[in-house]
């Protein structure tokens with residue numbers, strides 16, 4: 001068993017989540033402390049602009065480098081804070097910040113300086129989790145399903161775990177343990193951008209804006225006409241895939257726009273092509289704190305909807321924990337993806353190990369031989 005720190009900077013651009021997990025990459029022995037280190041409003045806006053420029057951005061762009069450096073410094077701080085609680089750490093699983101995801105062009109780009117993180121912490125860092133799957137023709141996302149399946153081992157299937165982050169994604173674990181997954185559509189990202197534009201707050205806190213509005217059903221139908229929703233799973237999204245939705249709802253009042261974007265998220269989840277109907281949905285990610293999304297899902301899905309917290313999981317730390325788990329899997333050459341998860345040709349491992357300025361810890365070769 002290894003003690004890993006998993007680090008996730010999600011598509012909401014709200015900050016770094018860090019979490020400790022004790023795992024061999026197959027079983028989860030224990031979870032340790034978890035914390036979130038928010039980005040300030042200025043860094044958030046700079047990162048947001050990088051996302052808009054990403055399709056034409058040069059990797060050496062000075063603003064990209066500056067933002068990458070600042071994001072990495074936040075990760076270093078997050079590691080320091082969790083290590084103050086649990087000093088004895090074997091490795092870091094470092095997702096980085098996705099700034100572009102275009103698997104159809106065999107491209108997925110997570111910014112973050114793994115060498116700096118490794119040097120500053122003195123720890124081995126596993127990073128670049130998505131490239132191998134994308135290079136082989138897979139979607140490179142979502143990667144969390146093996147982790148969900150490991151956690152669900154004694155929960156009878158079929159059940160669905162739904163993450164509502166910036167983008168939303170679902171894992172379906174069947175009664176036979178089979179795993180299917182895909183990104184369902186937007187999560188909170190459109191709502192966040194809309195709320196920021198109209199109220200200056202980073203999100204529609206507790207769904208207050210959306211609750212006061214009326215859904216424009218014609219607009220929701222227009223948004224759902226996007227070819228993405230007719231595609232079979234597995235499939236994945238870039239945070240900006242549906243950015244045009246903000247233009248469509250721009251004629252709405254702030255409240256009606258928020259209600260319409262929330263309905264878009266809910267309806268996209270409802271239409272997700274799953275091989276079997278789950279008996280229960282367990283929701284994780286920041287979207288479960290939005291009562292408009294949760295009530296809307298309960299009404300739309302016609303299946304019981306709870307949160308992962310009722311399983312004893314930490315719904316805010318799950319993705320960070322996952323990247324600690326995946327780091328251990330990567331060292332052991334275990335699959336991070338599978339044809340029914342990312343659509344790649346076969347079960348594939350991935351991730352890269354960086355030990356900058358360190359000799360490779362001797363235990364790593366032992367783990368990799370197992």
Ligand SMILES: Nc1ncnc2c1ncn2[C@@H]1O[C@H](COP(=O)(O)OP(=O)(O)OP(=O)(O)O)[C@@H](O)[C@H]1O
Pocket residue numbers: 009010011012013014163164165166167168187188189192202203204205206207284285286287289290291319
């Ligand atoms: N009280 C709340 N009311 C409404 N929305 C909330 C609340 N708390 C969190 N959120 C939403 O949750 C988002 C953060 O969710 P989360 O941290 O799961 O996203 P992420 O990990 O960045 O995204 P992804 O899973 O796509 O990588 C916020 O941007 C906000 O939209």
Ligand SMILES: CC(=O)N[C@H]1[C@@H]2OC[C@@H](O2)[C@@H](O)[C@@H]1O[C@H](C)C(=O)O
Pocket residue numbers: 010011098101108140141142143144145163165166167168169183236237319
């Ligand atoms: C390319 C990328 O960063 N995708 C994220 C994003 O955020 C949610 C959804 O879209 C999911 O597919 C994925 O993150 C999680 C951690 C995953 O890979 O499972």
